[in-house]
Amino acid sequence: MRVIVVGGGINGLLVSRRLVQEGVSVQLLERGEPGQESSWAGGGIVSPLYPWRYAEPVTALASHAQQAYPALVAALRDETGIDSELERCGLLFVNTPDAEPALAWAAGRQMPVQTLTRAELHAGWSGLAADADTGLFFPTLAHVRNPRLLQALQAMLGRHPLAQVLIDAEVEAVLPAAAGHAAGVRLRSGQLLHADAVVVCAGAWTAQLLAGAGVTLPIRPVRGQMQLYKTAPGSLPGMILRDGHYLIPRRDGHVLCGSTLEDAGFDKHTTEVAGQELAAAVRAIWPALAKQPLLRQWAGLRPFAPNGVPFIGPLPGQQGIWINAGQFRNGLVLAPASAEVLTDQLLGRQGRIDPAPYQPGRASQSPEG
Numbered sequence: 001m002r003v004i005v006v007g008g009g010i011n012g013l014l015v016s017r018r019l020v021q022e023g024v025s026v027q028l029l030e031r032g033e034p035g036q037e038s039s040w041a042g043g044g045i046v047s048p049l050y051p052w053r054y055a056e057p058v059t060a061l062a063s064h065a066q067q068a069y070p071a072l073v074a075a076l077r078d079e080t081g082i083d084s085e086l087e088r089c090g091l092l093f094v095n096t097p098d099a100e101p102a103l104a105w106a107a108g109r110q111m112p113v114q115t116l117t118r119a120e121l122h123a124g125w126s127g128l129a130a131d132a133d134t135g136l137f138f139p140t141l142a143h144v145r146n147p148r149l150l151q152a153l154q155a156m157l158g159r160h161p162l163a164q165v166l167i168d169a170e171v172e173a174v175l176p177a178a179a180g181h182a183a184g185v186r187l188r189s190g191q192l193l194h195a196d197a198v199v200v201c202a203g204a205w206t207a208q209l210l211a212g213a214g215v216t217l218p219i220r221p222v223r224g225q226m227q228l229y230k231t232a233p234g235s236l237p238g239m240i241l242r243d244g245h246y247l248i249p250r251r252d253g254h255v256l257c258g259s260t261l262e263d264a265g266f267d268k269h270t271t272e273v274a275g276q277e278l279a280a281a282v283r284a285i286w287p288a289l290a291k292q293p294l295l296r297q298w299a300g301l302r303p304f305a306p307n308g309v310p311f312i313g314p315l316p317g318q319q320g321i322w323i324n325a326g327q328f329r330n331g332l333v334l335a336p337a338s339a340e341v342l343t344d345q346l347l348g349r350q351g352r353i354d355p356a357p358y359q360p361g362r363a364s365q366s367p368e369g
């Protein structure tokens, strides 16, 4: 079997990895360089933010993926020598208004959680702002250093005999299978490529690309901006989330502050307004960090889909065309499970995860589409 994968973000790379591991030949086509778009820009929290607020199909993918992450990172480290720095440091929710549903959600999933009083909070997390009153701490939640994870996946595919990664290969059109030819793509260069299946993992650009084939999907870009600071390694005991903004401490002392949610089309510029929003968040969460110099600010385009539920499966009416896109704010955490749902369906197997909630056909059936 031969498969073309369009898009070299976390979803395209992980689908490619799973397919070559199953003995499938893969041609991964990336418009620029792999791993430079949303998957690079993201924070790498291996959990949805406020996970109790999400629809069950998102939770189902997240919990499978959270279990898969340690083995994935270990395998990639063995295969490539690149450590994706999966850190199970826990996530602290400060002054969360919906603590009760959060605790009920965690209890229903046997997910460990600790309720911290004001005194406990400030004893364990001494740099918190003075007005931090309550804390919910989920000690098992992790983050991954996503740029390293993307590098490791590229390195693994780069040396796999069944994988071919083409850079600067922009797909202009997807071509469903028809009498006389297999499914395929047309590149901007005019070159035609064919395979047994085409899997579109083009993130925020997925709907735009498929519009040419007459497919309407409710996937659109939502810009997110982040800031980067540096402090002494270990200064923050774990990740912290307050009023929709978060801090993620990397192993080497870098700390990410995210993120904004902006409707700006495909514009990936950073803005001063977002810079002020993020700097205010740093001051509100961990004031001492705000005294450190800002090292960098960047933006990425998340692939929004209604309710954050991605589209994973065959495109109705488009023989041989599949998609795996629309993970919105959770594409990094969901990626191992998304790739599993896609490959199980593509290989005609009954998988561990029910693929029904993610079917692309739902876009035309539900009012949200």
Ligand SMILES: Cc1cc2nc3c(=O)[nH]c(=O)nc-3n(C[C@H](O)[C@H](O)[C@H](O)COP(=O)(O)OP(=O)(O)OC[C@H]3O[C@@H](n4cnc5c(N)ncnc54)[C@H](O)[C@@H]3O)c2cc1C
Pocket: 006, 007, 008, 009, 010, 011, 012, 029, 030, 031, 032, 033, 034, 035, 036, 037, 038, 039, 040, 041, 042, 043, 044, 045, 046, 047, 169, 170, 171, 172, 201, 202, 203, 204, 205, 206, 209, 223, 224, 225, 226, 258, 259, 260, 299, 300, 301, 302, 303, 324, 325, 326, 327, 328, 329, 330, 331, 332, 333, 334
């Ligand atoms: C600021 C920010 C913070 C985030 N934080 C987190 C987090 O903490 N945890 C989490 O789980 N998620 C997070 N996310 C979301 C996550 O990053 C995305 O959901 C995920 O990266 C989407 O992956 P993708 O592979 O679908 O898309 P992308 O990474 O965008 O990859 C799509 C690829 O397709 C390529 N492409 C597009 N069109 C074509 C074409 N026509 N031909 C060839 N190639 C094409 C693009 O160049 C790109 O490389 C965050 C996102 C942002 C922006």
